[in-house]
Amino acid sequence: xxxxxxxxxxxxxxxxxxxxxxxxxxxxxxxxxxxxxxxxxxxxxxxxxxxxxxxxxxxxxxxxxxxxxxxxxxxxxxxxxxxxxxxxxxxxxxxxxxxxxxxxxxxxxxxxxxxxxxxxxxxxxxxxxxxxxxxxxxxxxxxxxxxxxxxxxxxxxxxxxxxxxxxxxxxxxxxxxxxxxxxxxxxxxxxxxxxxxxxxxxxxxxxxxxxxxxxxxxxxxxxxxxxxxxxxxxxxxxxxxxxxxxxxxxxxxxxxxxxxxxxxxxxxxxxxxxxxxxxxxxxxxxxxxxxxxxxxxxxxxxxxxxxxxxxxxxxxx
Amino acid sequence: xxxxxxxxxxxxxxxxxxxxxxxxxxxxxxxxxxxxxxxxxxxxxxxxxxxxxxxxxxxxxxxxxxxxxxxxxxxxxxxxxxxxxxxxxxxxxxxxxxxxxxxxxxxxxxxxxxxxxxxxxxxxxxxxxxxxxxxxxxxxxxxxxxxxxxxxxxxxxxxxxxxxxxxxxxxxxxxxxxxxxxxxxxxxxxxxxxxxxxxxxxxxxxxxxxxxxxxxxxxxxxxxxxxxxxxxxxxxxxxxxxxxxxxxxxxxxxxxxxxxxxxxxxxxxxxxxxxxxxxxxxxxxxx
Numbered sequence: 001x002x003x004x005x006x007x008x009x010x011x012x013x014x015x016x017x018x019x020x021x022x023x024x025x026x027x028x029x030x031x032x033x034x035x036x037x038x039x040x041x042x043x044x045x046x047x048x049x050x051x052x053x054x055x056x057x058x059x060x061x062x063x064x065x066x067x068x069x070x071x072x073x074x075x076x077x078x079x080x081x082x083x084x085x086x087x088x089x090x091x092x093x094x095x096x097x098x099x100x101x102x103x104x105x106x107x108x109x110x111x112x113x114x115x116x117x118x119x120x121x122x123x124x125x126x127x128x129x130x131x132x133x134x135x136x137x138x139x140x141x142x143x144x145x146x147x148x149x150x151x152x153x154x155x156x157x158x159x160x161x162x163x164x165x166x167x168x169x170x171x172x173x174x175x176x177x178x179x180x181x182x183x184x185x186x187x188x189x190x191x192x193x194x195x196x197x198x199x200x201x202x203x204x205x206x207x208x209x210x211x212x213x214x215x216x217x218x219x220x221x222x223x224x225x226x227x228x229x230x231x232x233x234x235x236x237x238x239x240x241x242x243x244x245x246x247x248x249x250x251x252x253x254x255x256x257x258x259x260x261x262x263x264x265x266x267x268x269x270x271x272x273x274x275x276x277x278x279x280x281x282x283x284x285x286x287x288x289x290x291x292x293x294x295x296x297x298x299x300x301x302x303x304x305x306x307x308x309x310x311x312x313x314x315x316x317x
Numbered sequence: 318x319x320x321x322x323x324x325x326x327x328x329x330x331x332x333x334x335x336x337x338x339x340x341x342x343x344x345x346x347x348x349x350x351x352x353x354x355x356x357x358x359x360x361x362x363x364x365x366x367x368x369x370x371x372x373x374x375x376x377x378x379x380x381x382x383x384x385x386x387x388x389x390x391x392x393x394x395x396x397x398x399x400x401x402x403x404x405x406x407x408x409x410x411x412x413x414x415x416x417x418x419x420x421x422x423x424x425x426x427x428x429x430x431x432x433x434x435x436x437x438x439x440x441x442x443x444x445x446x447x448x449x450x451x452x453x454x455x456x457x458x459x460x461x462x463x464x465x466x467x468x469x470x471x472x473x474x475x476x477x478x479x480x481x482x483x484x485x486x487x488x489x490x491x492x493x494x495x496x497x498x499x500x501x502x503x504x505x506x507x508x509x510x511x512x513x514x515x516x517x518x519x520x521x522x523x524x525x526x527x528x529x530x531x532x533x534x535x536x537x538x539x540x541x542x543x544x545x546x547x548x549x550x551x552x553x554x555x556x557x558x559x560x561x562x563x564x565x566x567x568x569x570x571x572x573x574x575x576x577x578x579x580x581x582x583x584x585x586x587x588x589x590x591x592x593x594x595x596x597x598x599x600x601x602x603x604x
Contacts, residue, residue, distance in 0.1 A: 019600070052599065055425070056424075057421060057424060057598060057599040058598045058599065058600065059596075059598055075424065075425075075426070075427065075428060075429070075430065076427050076428055076429045077427070078427070079425060079426055079427035079428075080427045083425075084425050086421055086425070088418055088419075088421055088599075088601070090417060090418040090419045091419055091422070092338070092342060092414075092419050092422055093342060093417070093419075094341065094342065103334065103337075103338050104422070104425075104426060106330075106334035106337070106338075107331055107334040107335055107338065107423070107426045107428060108331070108426050108427050108428065109327045109330050109331050109334075109427070109428075111330075151425070155427075
């Protein structure tokens with residue numbers, strides 16, 4: 001990877017972190033591009049450690065990290081470009097939500113007017129205008145989560161690191177927040193989200209990093225990761241008008257391991273070890289009179305991949 | 318605007334922002350009542366002394382009271398009140414935020430950690446100077462106001478009163494600088510504040526018994542050299558006696574050397590603190 005490319009990515013090179021004798025993460029090699037990247041794994045798998053490492057809150061025992069070309073050892077440069085919404089649920093005492101952001105921006109060196117404007121914008125972005133001048137000590141968990149998110153956003157960073165950012169949010173705010181992440185990613189930001197709730201990140205992630213016990217077990221675009229798991233047959237759901245006929249035709253093929261009619265009777269669920277060959281076969285069958293409405297992989301979501309790779313250690317669904 | 322490649326204007330703005338935030342936290346949340354009590358204890362003592370004089374009509378003399386003031390200032394105010402006051406103020410600047418798990422707030426700002434150390438130190442210093450400087454001033458007033466305005470005016474203008482007051486205020490400020498830097502550093506190195514407090518208390522107390530070189534690695538050595546009035550009970554004694562060793566510098570430094578020495582010692586401690594904060598990690602679980 002050349003310097004210019006590394007300057008646009010978050011790069012971990014053989015990074016390990018031990019807390020005394022306890023393993024945080026081990027031998028992590030990652031190169032994270034722009035877009036939404038989800039760190040997925042159960043509690044204790046190393047998600048927060050990876051986030052703390054990339055923001056310099058903890059230092060690696062071994063290895064090297066750069067975030068958009070900047071070492072986390074230089075907070076004065078790093079946090080010009082990075083915003084971090086931590087999992088720590090504690091705040092400087094006595095501050096209102098607005099003061100929390102305003103002080104952050106002032107300590108960053110922003111003049112009064114700019115700090116005031118940016119704090120106001122961030123408060124609007126997280127939909128916390130009405131509570132902005134109330135003390136954080138009186139906030140609900142969801143409001144505290146949103147003001148932390150506003151802190152990460154308020155200085156308009158190029159990379160957002162968000163540790164369990166959807167925790168405590170009600171469904172409406174959760175949907176708005178996910179939409180905000182999508183918008184930011186479309187604007188070219190790096191949005192790194194950790195979660196132990198798989199369905200939460202499944203729909204929004206451009207790429208995933210699956211963690212277990214401090215090790216990265218898979219990384220990349222979720223479809224790519226799924227294709228790499230050769231020992232597990234791929235599941236494909238075919239929606240068609242004659243699932244029974246289709247089943248009789250595909251079942252004779254040696255690339256098909258299993259074929260089951262979908263419980264709603266409107267489709268066929270096929271397990272195959274060679275998706276390429278199966279799609280060719282399906283093209284031929286389609287020409288033979290069966291009306292195929294849709295064909296879609298049924299197990300290339302994060303949950304399935306996680307189950308295949310890590311088995312019983314699956315995070316909360 | 319930067320000078321010589323360094324962003325001084327940015328650092329100044331950041332330090333001012335830290336000061337604003339920290340002063341609010343310090344006076345609203347951080348300072349215990351006991352710090353105010355320590356600072357005001359000598360004021361109350363002198364006020365009581367004056368009250369007794371007024372009630373009994375037995376007036377002291379200015380020279381005697383000046384020596385009493387010097388003794389209380391050296392033995393109580395410097396060695397106990399400011400010492401423990403600085404423990405309360407400075408040791409919690411970083412440690413307090415680690416304990417209430419809000420230290421990461423500053424660590425997420427695009428801010429040199431060295432600037433953070435200076436900002437926090439100055440906020441502690443401002444609070445300590447305000448509390449203990451006011452106390453020194455009030456002590457002076459409480460001690461001398463019973464002598465009447467004419468006598469006090471004579472002492473201040475034609476005697477050494479103004480010079481003494483300025484010196485005591487200067488020593489108070491330098492004590493806050495010295496003990497502040499010591500306890501800022503101690504708060505970064507030790508989880509239990511009791512251990513460094515006791516160690517430093519003992520180190521400062523035995524300063525007079527130490528070899529000359531080691532004496533200079535203490536705050537009280539420089540402060541003793543700057544106190545404007547000697548303690549006659551101590552200076553009159555054999556130089557080897559316990560009281561003389563505690564109160565008198567066998568090899569006192571000149572005022573300029575003492576001020577520079579103390580500032581240099583504080584600077585070294587602040588540099589070491591900055592290095593420590595630069596290496597600091599957020600691991601609340603371990604605390």
